[in-house]
Amino acid sequence: MEEDVPVTDADIEQYADAANAGRLTRSDVMALEMVGLDDPAYTRSRALLLMNAQRKGDDAAIKRYLDQLMMLPENQYNPIYLSELGRYLVNHKQYDAALEKANLAERYWARLPPELVFSKKAEIYETQAAAWQGRFYQSEDDLELLEQAIRHWQKYRDHVQSKSRSDLARRADAELAKLEDIRTRLH
């Protein structure tokens, strides 16, 4: 009986905090999954489900909700979801597709909420750098791909240093050191 009751946008608000903490219950998930594609609350329901899956590290659910978000044309140009999808694709070694999504996210970065501009741009740049690095690793030592990977990790480092995020800059430095060592060995 309960599943026949439609979930409205206002109803969804009750799930927001739990989703952000990765603590949606099974019945919460079922309620959010019932929101249909033609419902105005559809995108929010899937964004909350995605966030919950990310916090829990549920890889299959992350992919499922990203796919569901991308079923709406407007979400296919949303830099937040594009960035999340790009990161998922990198982690699954689909580097060409990851790069495409990250580049599209960068193209539409102006749509980012001001609160997320820095962090999402950092994620987009990191995804680009990782995707180039992955393409290089999959190549037969294609030095042009290596140079692209180095350039994009430098771009990421420049960005995170602009807000003095030394923790993120260290990650870039570690990857750059690794790639520069490879460059030395291959030349």
Added chain:
Amino acid sequence: MAATFMRALRPTGLAVAALALVATGCAGKRVIYGSVVDRNGQPMDRVIVSLDPGGVELVTDSEGNFMIDYLRDDDGQRVKLAKKTEYTLEAFRTGYHVSRIDFYFKRGELILDPITMQEDTIELRPSDDDIDPARFPDRSHSAGTNYEGE
């Protein structure tokens, strides 16, 4: 008849000398054999293997094997492996962590244990941003743009 047969078996002076030469050649041979595998035990080709000290760099074959039977001196000339020496062997291939092993080469032939290379995995953390769209105004339908932003 038996004596004739025994005489035939008796080595001549020339044969003794030849055998001695072969034996000396084997004793002087200095070579290191090894192989490189991935974490699943599969052989890895195209791995660059280098030895320090030694100045040699070579690549594993299609079965992941390598053999080092000479070094290079400062002038680039081939020289024998030095006996009773501590060596460091390094294995490198793009996309994998560099593997290093230290070993002691006494003399003769040495077969190293297989070197296992670990893949350098590229992993991105999921975002920890709050991406609830209700937290932010929707910019995808703002005036003057369609959802493709054109």
